[in-house]
Amino acid sequence: MGEAEQDRIETQEYLVNMGPQHPSTHGVLRLLLKLEGEIVHHVDPHIGYIHSGIEKMCESLTYPQIPYLTDRMDYLSAHMNEEAVCLCIENALGVEVPDRVKYIRTIFSELQRLASHQLWWCVMGMDLGALTTFFYGLRDREKILDIFEETCGARLTLHYSIPGGLMFDIHPNFRNRVHEFLNYFREKLPEYDQLLTGNVIFQERTRGIGIFPREAVINYGVTGPSGRASGFSCDVRKHHPYSAYPFVSFQEALDDRCDTLARYKVRIREMWESMSIIEQLIDNIPEGDYQVKLKGVVKLPEGEYFQRVESARGDFGVFIISDGKKSPYRLKFRSPGFSNLSALHAMSKGWKIADLVAIMSSLDLVIPDIDR
Amino acid sequence: MAFSIYDFSSFTQSIHEGLSNRLSPAGTLAVEWVIVGIVILLFVAVFGLFLVYAERKVCAFFQQRLGPMRVGPWGLVQTIADFIKLLMKELIQPARADKFLYNLAPFIVIIVTFLAISVIPFAKGLQAFDFDIGVFFVTSITAVGVIGILLAGWSSNNKYSLIGAMRSGAQIISYELSVGLSLITIVILAGTLQLSGIVEAQRAGWFIYRGHIPAIIAFFVFVIAGTAETNRGPFDLAEAESELTAGFHTEYSGIKFAFFFLAEYVNLFIVSAMATTVFLGGWMPLHFGNLEEFNHVMDLIPPVFWFFIKVFFVIFLIMWFKWTFPRLRIDQILTLEWKFLLPINLFNIILMTVIVLMGWHF
Amino acid sequence: MRAIWKYLSDVLKGIWTLIQGMRVTGHYFFRPWLIVTQQYPENRRKLVMFERFRGEVTMPHNENNEHKCTGCGICEISCPNGSIEIITATVLLPDGKKKRIIDKHIYHLGMCSLCNLCVKNCPSDAIVMAQTFEHAVWDRTQLTKVLNRPGSKIMEGIKE
Structure with missing residues (x-):
């Protein structure tokens, strides 16, 4: 081929719309990809397809009504979201909840984290093409949802925490069920490693893919397991302990390999840690009331209040500006998924489409959490 | 008309003679072609539908589910119902698609499977065409299928389809090599390319046993490469649901989609049937050296059943792969072929040649 | 020689991890009584x-x-x-x-x-x-x- 001829052959970047309806965007996220062959040159996330205006709706709800809406943002860490709102309102009112409430809330948070990570594990496998993981993960998640259902009557959008305490006391059967689950899951979790983690294809698909160094993680505000996989110690449970976390000892799962496999392993380790936290608390739930009676109409004193918790995806924050009325003047959520998504372009630039899918599922995005 | 379930050659021979007595030679040939065509068509339709059902059930049991249970007892009629649904669906054609190629592609894919099935020996005498070069014919004719996939992806006017088709092209062209070479390993041992001859040569023992180490390696290489050639998981990059929605057949609907779907499953059968014929003794029953009585009992089971038992074993193995492993990436798939399977295969051929020359096989 | 040895051990290790995965799925395939899904409208009476x-x-x-x-x-x-x-x-x-x-x-x-x-x-x-x-x-x-x-x-x- 002559040189002149070579010049005439041009390769061109082309645009592909990945989503809003696409199997691996888990919801209605639209990614505008600029590709050269299989290689991703640019990822442009377009959000807003299921924007539900939760923040604005909260401005017209009374304080006790807000937690039920936050369930519907990051539906996989519904309890953590509720807990953040409740803690924020309780701090603003200066109410100290009984230790029993703190313990139960922490156990629920950790169960919720387990359930969320289980679902993430099944979806991660499914995105990489191992469809069987999906059913094994859901099978185990079902046990946790049963625990939730028995105590609070709902499986996904729990609405268990309310300002001042809990909706119900724990079910008499709760302790037995949690023990049963822990014994069951301690046998099943090694199976996850056997099926997926150790698999040479999985290792090849994730090791060294989507490397995102610590500085970049901090710059982009990536938190949660995705941040910790790059060595960024950002666990709110450790640094700003709330509820019963001061009473338990646990390891913050940190990794410094910064790749997709590290993000995967951090979550698997978090599952072990969550089980150990639950184990420390479950037999020591103190006796006492399960809620503090608040006034009929809850009014926060004028001012600004902020509370952060560690949701399954990262640092979840609630910021309330109150003007002394019965509903907030402005309410802002700092959702971890939004910041994590912002790093997607930087993480997946230069990798292949298949890697983009792997990186995206290692970030564990929940779209209503991003869109709110 | 002599009919024996153990030997179909006299049966087919009597049909041929019966026709020859009544018709001219050209007429006989024409009628035989039609009969063979109809038989293969029916076989593809029925067996393809059955394989779809089997896959759904097998995958369900791997995943601790029950699978289809609603239509018919244990959901047996489910795939027929699905097929009727597909027949009744509208055939959608994307705007600005290349209409001729778009409509041609599914036919290429399905015709290739018909052609490949025609040389497979189901039992003694139950084989449509017994070529001298049967092995060569199967490998070359299955390679044509990729053209259908490429055309489908190209003509759909969809970027996802195009990416899927290109992946499929790169993948199948690479893995053809491994399929061919692993078959050649056994051809060295058998000394013939004729499929019926290969089966006959295994009367003394299956090649996977007679060729021991190199034959076992060749068997596994063949199963892996065959899985890749049928575009099944973990090599289902051309479809890659989580990446490309449905890959090359994204834009196909109704019966045209059914052709791709059916062809995939019949290809699965062809790969398994080739593995059975070449490595596992075809329709030969299982014999153990000196166990006369055991061997006699095994002889009572008709060859057709032996053939299908072995085919289902290989199909099950391939399904087991699909429902366990994650998908590979396109560059990893090519790495696996060119850096692992090909060198192993070439080395394996040398090993087999040495073994055959030295007479170290059984 | 060492490179060949590493190549072979990589291949074998890879195959071993794949067999591990197949053991898990095979375990459940041959134990159909462990199936967790239910036949919903049929078991309506038993559902509590x-x-x-x-x-x-x-x-x-x-x-x-x-x-x-x-x-x-x-x-x-x-x-x-x-x-x-x-x-x-x-x-x-x-x-x-x-x-x-x-x-x-x-x-x-x-x-x-x-x-x-x-x-x-x-x-x-x-x-x-x-x-x-x-x-x-x-x-x-x-x-x-x-x-x-x-x-x-x-x-x-x-x-x-």
């Missing part, structure tokens, strides 16, 4: 929901067709979705006093998010959550229900 399951809001009546609802409207206020409407009526008591009683407790199941706030805030425990879960209907209007039965009265001794 947890007693706290939040299915829909109902108002229990006793055998005399009496309920506990005073018509105070707290459930209506506490509902975040506006799925409860309280219509009250005024009756003349025998002693000549006027009393506000419930006329219709309208509940829009289609708008309800089953958050349990109305049940929790009800001062007289007049409404509870039922364990029903098959809510599909052909017409949306069927989802609007009147919880107090026709002709029902308030129980004796329920304080305003």
Whole structure:
């Protein structure tokens, strides 16, 4: 081929719309990809397809009504979201909840984290093409949802925490069920490693893919397991302990390999840690009331209040500006998924489409959490 | 008309003679072609539908589910119902698609499977065409299928389809090599390319046993490469649901989609049937050296059943792969072929040649 | 030589990890009694929901067709979705006093998010959550229900 001829052959970047309806965007996220062959040159996330205006709706709800809406943002860490709102309102009112409430809330948070990570594990496998993981993960998640259902009557959008305490006391059967689950899951979790983690294809698909160094993680505000996989110690449970976390000892799962496999392993380790936290608390739930009676109409004193918790995806924050009325003047959520998504372009630039899918599922995005 | 379930050659021979007595030679040939065509068509339709059902059930049991249970007892009629649904669906054609190629592609894919099935020996005498070069014919004719996939992806006017088709092209062209070479390993041992001859040569023992180490390696290489050639998981990059929605057949609907779907499953059968014929003794029953009585009992089971038992074993193995492993990436798939399977295969051929020359096989 | 050895050990290790995965799936394939899915409409009779399951809001009546609802409207206020409407009526008591009683407790199941706030805030425990879960209907209007039965009265001794 002559040189002149070579010049005439041009390769061109082309645009592909990945989503809003696409199997691996888990919801209605639209990614505008600029590709050269299989290689991703640019990822442009377009959000807003299921924007539900939760923040604005909260401005017209009374304080006790807000937690039920936050369930519907990051539906996989519904309890953590509720807990953040409740803690924020309780701090603003200066109410100290009984230790029993703190313990139960922490156990629920950790169960919720387990359930969320289980679902993430099944979806991660499914995105990489191992469809069987999906059913094994859901099978185990079902046990946790049963625990939730028995105590609070709902499986996904729990609405268990309310300002001042809990909706119900724990079910008499709760302790037995949690023990049963822990014994069951301690046998099943090694199976996850056997099926997926150790698999040479999985290792090849994730090791060294989507490397995102610590500085970049901090710059982009990536938190949660995705941040910790790059060595960024950002666990709110450790640094700003709330509820019963001061009473338990646990390891913050940190990794410094910064790749997709590290993000995967951090979550698997978090599952072990969550089980150990639950184990420390479950037999020591103190006796006492399960809620503090608040006034009929809850009014926060004028001012600004902020509370952060560690949701399954990262640092979840609630910021309330109150003007002394019965509903907030402005309410802002700092959702971890939004910041994590912002790093997607930087993480997946230069990798292949298949890697983009792997990186995206290692970030564990929940779209209503991003869109709110 | 002599009919024996153990030997179909006299049966087919009597049909041929019966026709020859009544018709001219050209007429006989024409009628035989039609009969063979109809038989293969029916076989593809029925067996393809059955394989779809089997896959759904097998995958369900791997995943601790029950699978289809609603239509018919244990959901047996489910795939027929699905097929009727597909027949009744509208055939959608994307705007600005290349209409001729778009409509041609599914036919290429399905015709290739018909052609490949025609040389497979189901039992003694139950084989449509017994070529001298049967092995060569199967490998070359299955390679044509990729053209259908490429055309489908190209003509759909969809970027996802195009990416899927290109992946499929790169993948199948690479893995053809491994399929061919692993078959050649056994051809060295058998000394013939004729499929019926290969089966006959295994009367003394299956090649996977007679060729021991190199034959076992060749068997596994063949199963892996065959899985890749049928575009099944973990090599289902051309479809890659989580990446490309449905890959090359994204834009196909109704019966045209059914052709791709059916062809995939019949290809699965062809790969398994080739593995059975070449490595596992075809329709030969299982014999153990000196166990006369055991061997006699095994002889009572008709060859057709032996053939299908072995085919289902290989199909099950391939399904087991699909429902366990994650998908590979396109560059990893090519790495696996060119850096692992090909060198192993070439080395394996040398090993087999040495073994055959030295007479170290059984 | 070392490179060849490493190559071979990589291949074997890879195959070993794949076999590990196949052992897990194979384990479940050959144990069909471990299947976890259920045949839902068939097992409908055997299905028992947890007693706290939040299915829909109902108002229990006793055998005399009496309920506990005073018509105070707290459930209506506490509902975040506006799925409860309280219509009250005024009756003349025998002693000549006027009393506000419930006329219709309208509940829009289609708008309800089953958050349990109305049940929790009800001062007289007049409404509870039922364990029903098959809510599909052909017409949306069927989802609007009147919880107090026709002709029902308030129980004796329920304080305003």
